[in-house]
Amino acid sequence: MTAPTEATAPTRTAPPSALLSGTGLAKAFGPTTALHDASLSIEAGELVAVMGASGSGKSTLLHCLAGIVRPDTGSVSYRGSRLEQLTDAGRSALRRSDFGFLFQFGQLVPELTCLENVALPLRLNGLRRRPAEKLAREWLERLEVTGSAAQRPAAVSGGEGQRVAMARALVTGPRVVFADEPTGALDSLNGERVLKLLRAAARESGAAVVLVTHEARVAAYADREVVVRDGRTVTR
């Protein structure tokens, strides 16, 4: 196998077409520096895999790009706005309206049915119950998991739960989907299904997807890979 060619750090200026762009990001948690100098830009409709060993800083990079963690230095720009210049409330509102999140263990609300889980972000955005559940049901159908609608998360399989979580991440029509090891808890068949559906949904809606993974087979679904090593991004 040919060794990947590593370039030096990516450019510091975001390409004009970038939807979301983080440049020169650094973040320390107490004595631990999680990110030293990380940069990543993504365009609408693009699926970028963020690869790297455990502890290299992938999740921290994702959290900075999503406005969940405030970087110590560097800047994140989304559609022309600098996230660090928004108030906490402004960033929360942006996350609810424009971003979707998918995590390793789905993190569905256990007390709600799968349908209610998918409808939840719409309800939080002020949509009434009936139209929210109608839309939620359409997404469950699209992600081939309608049979779980009335069940609580504990009663469905890992693969089904993750497709429900994906429906919840996509139901608001986000412009950017942040997926952190979305297949890490699934067997390869279910993992593949989730990735194919995620890619198809992103393509159709023109959403950008930032996909954190340490698995090469997962990254194969991406348009492009960015590698994080010791808190620094390198391209290949």
Ligand SMILES: Nc1ncnc2c1ncn2[C@@H]1O[C@H](COP(=O)(O)OP(=O)(O)OP(=O)(O)O)[C@@H](O)[C@H]1O
């Ligand atoms: N909230 C936090 N408090 C303290 N240390 C943290 C915190 N978040 C991350 N770290 C540390 O920062 C470093 C990078 O963590 P991060 O989770 O970003 O890596 P990762 O590449 O996503 O790892 P993994 O693949 O294992 O999830 C690690 O040493 C981690 O222990």
